[in-house]
Amino acid sequence: MDRNILGMVLLMASTTASAQVTLPTTEKATYTRSLSGQWDFKYIAGSSAGSDSLFFMPEYDTGAWKTIKVPGNWELQGFAGMTYGKKVRAGLGLYRRTIDIPAEWDGRGIYLCLEGVNFGYTLYVDGHEAGSFNSSYNRQTFDITRFAQPGHTHTLAVRVDTRPRGFEFDTNDDWSLSGISRDVLLFALPKVHIDDITINTSMDGRVDIEALVAGKGKKDKTVIEGEITDAEGNRVASLASAATTSARHRAAAGVPQPHLWTAETPYLYTVSLRLKLNGQTVQTYNGKVGIREIAWDGGIYRINGRPVKFHGATHHDLSPVHGRSITDEEMKRDLQMMKDANMNFLRTSHYPPAPRLLELCDSIGMYVMCEVPFGFGESNLKDSTFLDDLKNRARLTLRRDKNHPSVVVWSVGNENPVTDIGLKTGLYVASLDSTRPFTFPMTPSVYKDWAEGHKAFDRANGFNSRNTPYIVSPHYPRPSEVAAFAKMYDRPMVATEYAHALGTDFGQMQDIYEVMATTPGILGGSVWEFFDQGILVDTDKKPTPGSKFADYVWPTPGSYYDTSGNQGTDGMTYADRTPQTDYYQARKVYSNIIIREAPLRVLNRFDFTNLSDIDFGWQLMGDGKELASGKLDVECAPHDSTLLSLSPRVPQPLSASKYWISITAKDRQGRQIYEKSVRLCPDGAPGLAQRIGGEPEGRTKVKKGVVTAPGYTFDGNTLSLKNAEGVEIISDMALARIGRKPTLASTATQASRRSSKLHSLWPAYMPGKTVTTVEANNRKGCTARVRFDCDSTRYIDGTVAIEHKPGGIIGYTFDLTAHGNGETVEAGAALMLPKELTNMRYMGNGPYAAYPGRDMLSEYGLWSITSGDLYYPGNRQHVDIALFTDDDGNGFAIVADDADIAVENHDRGIVVGINTHVASAYNKYEWPAGMTETDGLRMKGSFDIIPLTGRWNEATRAIFGQPDGEIPTFMPFYHAYDL
Structure with a gap:
């Protein structure tokens, strides 16, 4: 069945009162304040604040406290020891700072957004509790209008608890670092404002926008109008909703001859919107949109009508220096390294990533599986009272990220047992978004068991291979099992974790991906994982082991990357992103160009690119010296192959011992994406031993x-x-x-x-x-x-x-x-x-x-x-x-x-x-x-x-x-x- 897709619009998550607000991007300089920087801070081991229990009151003296950088993790700033996985120590982090509310914000609603806090927290303004939240990687926005007075200074306080209800869901196979780990933003909106935006597109160029408007009086008439511009700034379409007193607005436009978004062609348009109240513009908004369409039926997954293959890796939001507070430059580096390794797929692990990462995936061209965060916490999944928690995590994940063209699949948890509330959460995801499939990533044993159990689930919900809302995701199939795993279900399969890259061995990746690449029903997969989960630690207490076996990497004699033994040494790069040989192997295996010998044939594994867009060059080499060179003109459609006509003349008499042809392929940006050497064995070449010796x-x-x-x-x-x-x-x-x-x-x-x-x-x-x-x-x-x-x-x-x-x-x-x-x-x-x-x-x-x-x-x-x-x-x-x-x-x-x-x-x-x-x-x-x-x-x-x-x-x-x-x-x- 056809699926519309969603473009990219930056949304704020819901408040404790369940409202959702959108950032006014064109008014950002005037009505937005970043609260990143130094905050007053105190760490308390355990779960009781004791004599500091009233720290949030403005009159409470914090003069003896230390300061902490926000965003940041307190373990990396010297306040507590680090923990890996779900054995999280009980601890409290008490944060304080003052905020100035600009006088020009008078008459507007005032909001405070926390992008991510590990693991749960309560927010206070001037001693008043503004709300609490406990999903570490979901964005949460609080309406603090009732506490904030424009033109005045207020005391802002946050109490962070490391072990709130359900904290286990946020401790899946990584360092469990604590504190305000993502950005904090203070902003103001007009009382009547856009509450939510959904953008659906289709490959014929149609763009459908649905906007919810909040704060209206019963007789207020509002309208949404705007235009779509291309990457060069040219207007290509206009749109407008009907004037209405309703909260819901719909507008549509058709973009002629659209540039379709794919990971190979990440073309982005700009949507500019204006909210008009009774004829007056009260809010403006600009956002990016990628025009593309997803469909999955009969076991095949398609983007823009074509079957595609995912080839990539899982990715944590983790820096060896900044912990969970990864920087813009670090995200850019990771994504560029993935692109340079011929990857087109990133699975977020195991939570929604920093919002900037998805913006970069939209622009660089990367398919993303975005994860609803509830890996681990197995015992909680048998407790029905956690259903509302799971659904809230799902709702917030989809509300924030639904409009990114890069997001192409929702992951519902990770390696969880199949339980009633887990399945209900999956169905809830499908009810919120019918334009993408969701998936339950499963361990091999659960995947095999569910091969039978899913049939009852399908019958109960009326699903079949043509109307299924979910695809299937086994973990760690062996090379001999991949094809058999694909036959267990009648829908597309993506191996969301495979070929675990522990250390530097990485022995199965090539064989497994070759089966994926050649089996129509397998969408592809992501290796676990892109980089080692290491934190840089300065210490003289852990000496280097000399020539002995080691679990760690020492950049200097007095520092090492702590990977918690071998638990975190599972990347294709080291913690600092130095490539291992695994990285270069992935680059070769994931290449969309493969050259086979006898006869010389090139396979085009691109999904949308003809090889006529690739620059092929060749060199005739003799003992490492170039003897001749040239270019190759190759015409080959995606998912096809063609013979290469290449037979350079070997100079006579034969003076070298070994001859070969070196073939290279470069993309539109001039990046070398593939190379292949083809050995030649002409008769009469002089022997190496006689040439090197013999004197x-x-x-x-x-x-x-x-x-x-x-x-x-x-x-x-x-x-x-x-x-x-x-x-x-x-x-x-x-x-x-x-x-x-x-x-x-x-x-x-x-x-x-x-x-x-x-x-x-x-x-x-x-x-x-x-x-x-x-x-x-x-x-x-x-x-x-x-x-x-x-x-x-x-x-x-x-x-x-x-x-x-x-x-x-x-x-x-x-x-x-x-x-x-x-x-x-x-x-x-x-x-x-x-x-x-x-x-x-x-x-x-x-x-x-x-x-x-x-x-x-x-x-x-x-x-x-x-x-x-x-x-x-x-x-x-x-x-x-x-x-x-x-x-x-x-x-x-x-x-x-x-x-x-x-x-x-x-x-x-x-x-x-x-x-x-x-x-x-x-x-x-x-x-x-x-x-x-x-x-x-x-x-x-x-x-x-x-x-x-x-x-x-x-x-x-x-x-x-x-x-x-x-x-x-x-x-x-x-x-x-x-x-």
Whole structure:
């Protein structure tokens, strides 16, 4: 069925007397006062004010009180300790300040608006109670006309309580910070004023406005008139209601050839309204409107008649410095980062966001699921007396945010049990707004159970797939479950939380979203979540853990981001919005342009944009050098694909060893939104090992197990290697690696009672070498039989062979077998490097670590990184050559054939693993795909090692630059987790 949509108009929430008032935007400078700034403040632990119980009286002396910044949270200003989740400490915050009511406000109604206060509060003016409220994230406006005298000064007081009735609803999976956390506004309106505005639009350009007018006498006639202007300020339509004594006014206009609002084309018109009373203008109003239309039926969700996909993340209103009082610049940064990561969807978590965030979503182009706040508080949902509380939260959420074009779905709570009052709240949302669907976000078990229960709910209310007011939202489906989940219901599905981004693993996102993108009935989803929920804490009481595992991030030795253990380390960025590799993975997976190979085909996953609006460029690369370049003209409609005609001529004779085509795509703003490397394999290309090595000549000598060869010295007693300058470049050439260094996600999964029973890991990811027997060591090479004991029942044994080849090249072959029960996510041989070999330059997929299931993240190319870099640890795929050197160029090259190489910092040095078995990355409580049984697991492979001094040959310099060339290191932190 067709659904009209709502434009954006800024509304004030209801008063305790249930009135609703609208800000007079054109009169804002004269009739509006911000009360942000310093207030007098006292914090009291517990729930009793004691001797301060009359603090709200004007004569009460607050001279000994401290001051506090409003908006702000008192925990971040030194008044109390922080609490995560619903274990909120009982406490009171007493706020006082004076306000001056301008004399020119005489004859008007005077109002006080509090945008958000955690968790409940009572407002006083000159000692009189003006009202109370207890929904932390809903806007509340109080009519204080009876207390306020224009031209006079008044005492304003607010008593904030951390544990009012139903406070649990506002403590869902985040820091429970207290106080006046959003703006406070004092303003005046004419006695007859616009009480509420609803704007509905449709894709044919129709704009319907309904306005409620308050304060009228029985014989007063009012009319609403105005115009609609486009983004350039041109009038495109006029509108006017009939003059009436009724409170309700309706007006309509038609915008010819409208620019339709979407996340891809966020075009906004301006609606200017005038309220006339008995022929005289008494109030003016300007607001933005986006013309668009929503429909959902038969399992498909559409915007402006077209099926769309949501790809985004959940978002808390949280700053590591400002807490709940996020600033305009912080909101802009978050949204721009989301757009830069190819996201078009934001789910507010778990409450209506700061109103400015939605204004920015309207203008930047972001679909929003806006949440009616009652996550957690499960026991309250069985208490029928809370129904009015839930309905009030719903009413206030919709009244404030209903006119934003960016708001496209209402979320009714979060992961709540299905109860009678919860369902009634959903129906109430549908009764307030038929232009959008609502949804109940559910855990997987509740979602499965409700697959049957919803049928009775539908029958009782007359719903079916064509007239349903709600869509469905499961949380955390596994890749194998996504398609099956979509079939459980006959309506659109959106995964409002999936692929939990705990730590830096993020193993399932790619596979899950690919099913979403290719299944018509799945609307898409939002990853939990965009950033770590961390608060910056200055302290010397929590020392950094050195090289040990950590749950926290230290930007300096004396400060860290408190994430309450691993409860808040679930973002795609760190708390300060430094991107993790997860962020860049989301950017790649969420790209609306996907290029497939064999044959070369481009998929257009835009919902409204033809690829003719995208600038495509290509470069032919040889060993990292550009050999040719050009542009591509691509014509491809949304949700379609087309072949790419691209076959550049490779220059002859072949002078490079590796060739590839690098394709880039930029949007209308010049942002690079996608890149793809396509490898070429022309016959006759010179080998890398012969080019990098091949120069040293001379005799190979053996003395007391030490082999001196042209270009290096190999010690068969310690299985170590030095270059021609005598610099140790490998301290141990015979190690086994079976598993990975622990991470936040792997540790949480293994500790989970639910998940730990599913798999039993081999206990030591790099077992110690206990027996080494050198069976042969001569000028031709060395063969060593090795054994690595893990515990009394598990060990690895086998052989490592070194071959001394001509030209200073060392052939390395390993054949190892694991014995003993268990499973592993990774296995192979390993080398231990001295800590000084900090520089890694390689030709392979980069620049980020990637694994099966997240292999879209990186592209083939020439990359460089250091062991001190934030993005260093992890696996590099499709590596053909990798150089590990110190700052002077001493080190070695590994030349392999499409290798998977793992790099990790270790107490003893730097571990370089050459993997023969690799599983995907972890997700929170989810094991990697492709895990391998260890008993009898054989690890067999070979590669070449070429020792290097600081005098690189011409071929090495041509590919990798100068040996002492500086590699930039990105490490914004003193210490971080998962390093």
